Amino acid sequence: MITRLRRSKSWHRNADKAGADTPCAVCGQGIRTSRVWVWITGGGDNIQTLDEHRDIAGDMGFHPVGPSCAAKPWIRPYLITHPHKP
Numbered sequence: 507m508i509t510r511l512r513r514s515k516s517w518h519r520n521a522d523k524a525g526a527d528t529p530c531a532v533c534g535q536g537i538r539t540s541r542v543w544v545w546i547t548g549g550g551d552n553i554q555t556l557d558e559h560r561d562i563a564g565d566m567g568f569h570p571v572g573p574s575c576a577a578k579p580w581i582r583p584y585l586i587t588h589p590h591k592p
């Protein structure tokens with residue numbers, strides 16, 4: 507499966523304030539301890555599941571998602587609990 511990464515419009519502003527923490531892939535707010543990740547592809551436009559190999563050329567790697575964003579229904583099927591490739 508593959509879908510568009512629906513980044514918050516305030517992603518850059520929030521990421522600038524994240525400091526040493528890693529910005530959430532969706533909202534940009536800092537995450538101190540990452541627990542779930544998404545695989546970002548399409549040069550940053552998409553997220554996809556590990557069994558989907560289309561668009562792999564735009565592989566941007568794994569990025570963490572904070573708890574509130576991880577609860578959103580559209581992203582739940584794409585969450586990865588261990589950030590490694592099969």
Ligand SMILES: [Zn+2]
Binds near residue numbers: 531533571572574576
């Ligand atoms: Zn977030």
